[in-house]
Amino acid sequence: MAIDIKVPQLPESVADATVATWHVKPGDKVSRDQNLVDIETDKVVLEVVAPEDGVIADIIAEEGATVGAEEVIGKLEAGAGEAAASDEAPKAEEKATEAATESGAGEEIEVKVPQLPESVADATVATWHVKAGDAVKRDQNLVDIETDKVVLEVVAPADGVLAEIIHDEGATVSADEVIGKVQAGAGSAKPAAASAPAAEASESSDSDGEVAGPAVRRLLAEHGLQVSDVKGTGKGGRVTKEDVENHVKNAAKPAAAPAASATPAQPAVSGDREQKRVPMTRLRKTIAKRLLEAKNSTAMLTTFNEINMKPIMDLRKKYKDVFEERHGVRLGFMGFYVKAVTEALKRFPEVNASIDGDDIVYHNYFDVSIAVSTPRGLVTPVLRDTDKLSVAEIEKGIKELALKGRDGKLAMEDMQGGNFTITNGGVFGSLLSTPILNPPQSAILGMHKIQDRPMAVDGKVEILPMMYLALSYDHRIIDGKESVGFLVTIKELLEDPQRLLLDV
Structure with missing residues (x-):
């Protein structure tokens, strides 16, 4: 029986995605929950796993193809691998x-x-x-x-x-x-x-990759289990999601009886009430420490604005195919964001500065940190000299950092430095947030979900794709005038992209 291999649901603010890497080829035998292909959006990489054991019958969308949500990108012949x-x-x-x-x-x-x-x-x-x-x-x-x-x-x-x-x-x-x-x-x-x-x-x-697929390994990690802890019922002893779920349920049942007898005064409750204690990873402890330092050692404020994204969306729609064909990378929104931020940093040097003791250090270069979500936590690798990069080079740089973050390949030199941070919570559906500073930087810009809203334009109501901007900044070095001016500059550049070319 042939089963469709489909693109998963994409984040709300993402219209399409790219087939990044096929890990199998037609004729390959695959097991249930095995990662078949990586689907790349502007900022996250999604894994598509095999729904059943079988053989890859056909690959419809090759690497580099632009695809939409629920689009069929391949065919799996279920059970066809038995003969092999x-x-x-x-x-x-x-x-x-x-x-x-x-x-x-x-x-x-x-x-x-x-x-x-x-x-x-x-x-x-x-x-x-x-x-x-x-x-x-x-x-x-x-x-x-x-x-x-x-x-x-x-x-x-x-x-x-x-x-x-x-x-x-x-x-x-x-x-x-x-x-x-x-x-x-x-x-x-x-x-x-x-x-x-x-x-x-x-x-x-x-290797764990043969005994359990990526989706199963993530589920094991969530419950603090190793592959060897769970008895696999799949082909060749392979561990499936059902095996992990059954193991967790069975482990919780015997623990419930002594807990109930030890505390007879507690009211009776129904359903599973399990809990687990997992030590924080070194990365998570470092993130927690730095967030507390940012909160306790800076005078942090956040100011907001909103952008009409229609001009950028129209420009992207018009040129995205030609852009991808010429440069070999998708035209996303982050290229425009970084370009606009770099130009705004040139006009407001205080936002590109940092405090060192009793001194203010002004940076005459533009290294922008890009917040990237990885399986181990949020990290901020640095895109360097953005004033010298084209939109295509920015998109390629962000893609490279995102893939290295996903695969755990980020090196220390990728993380060091950075004068300003951009974080895009919109890919996860965030409508509005107050991002927290990334010390010793003095400001961070939060981009959010693009949502159609009724807006008054020349006395008439129009439905426009709007996005909120949030700039969190250290008030010790940046005043309200500079913070508002910085946001307005980004708004003007994105709502009229020709300004980026004319430097006005």
């Missing part, structure tokens, strides 16, 4: 035979924490993707090491078996510290005549 299952045993035996003939088995190699950035003293062991005794392959990701703002991957130095985990998840470690050991070539001791089910189970344990 019988081929798994010979392949597994071949791999076992190759491993048995390898030389040099038995060498023990240390798994060490990589070099940390200069300003980082220590790090935290975030997630082990394998457990002691698991077979590993050279360059396979073994463990994620989390610093204050970036996540470093530690890969296997050679094929073999993870012999020992010295530092468990949550441990604080330093650069070059030994956190585990790999027995190189130890997998060759396994008999080549191992049964097909055992070979398949061993092969599937090589």
Whole structure:
């Protein structure tokens, strides 16, 4: 039976999206909840997972294609992969035979924490993707090491078996510290005549990505579980969403009885009332610390304005196809936002300045931080020298930062610096908010949802696509005149985009 692979629902202020990366090709066998394709919008990347086990029958929308919500981008033939299952045993035996003939088995190699950035003293062991005794392959990701703002991957130095985990998840470690050991070539001791089910189970344990898809891994993380905690009922022991949900429900039931007996005076309640306690990640603790510092150490105020987005939307609609064909990147709204902000920063240097002790530091360059939502939290990588970038270069830069943030590849140099921040809550449906400062910066601009509203134009009521702007600023350095003037400048530039070209 053929099943449509569709684009998921897009955020309210996003009209279309781009097919970013297909992780499979026609003819590939896929499992339920396996990530098939990444769909990229202006600021977020959505994963489309397989609804059932089967084989990719057709890819309709290739990488780079512009698509809309619920649009069919591929076809999945459900259950068609069953015939290929019988081929798994010979392949597994071949791999076992190759491993048995390898030389040099038995060498023990240390798994060490990589070099940390200069300003980082220590790090935290975030997630082990394998457990002691698991077979590993050279360059396979073994463990994620989390610093204050970036996540470093530690890969296997050679094929073999993870012999020992010295530092468990949550441990604080330093650069070059030994956190585990790999027995190189130890997998060759396994008999080549191992049964097909055992070979398949061993092969599937090589990586969490084969045992559980991205959607399942996120669900496991939400409940503080590891893949090994849940018994998989899918093909080859694969863990499905239903397996995780059933595990959580079954774990909650026995805990309910002693809790009720221990506190008999509490009123009876119905339904599940479970709770969990999860330690804050290093990144989340850093975000919390910086937010409190911003709130307690600045005289923060927020001023608002609104923009008629019709001119920008008409311009984008007219040129988006030609723009994408010429530059190889989608024309979104962020390119216009950054251009307008850069021009406004030139006219109001106080907004581009910062306080250092008793001094005001005026920056004669324009590095704009772009707030990016990642699986580990909100980060603000920096787009540098925006006054020298074209709209196409800005769009490419933002896309690169968003993808690096999604994949946990942001480096420390991507995060350092920045004179001003733009955050776009509109992609999540936010109508109005008061963004909080990103110290030591003196201001942050919040963009919001574009919504049709009745507006008075030349004495008549018209329905226009309007968007609220919110500028939060440090009143110690920026006065009301500068803050309002800054917002009005952005409003004028976006409502009349020709001003960006004419510098008026």
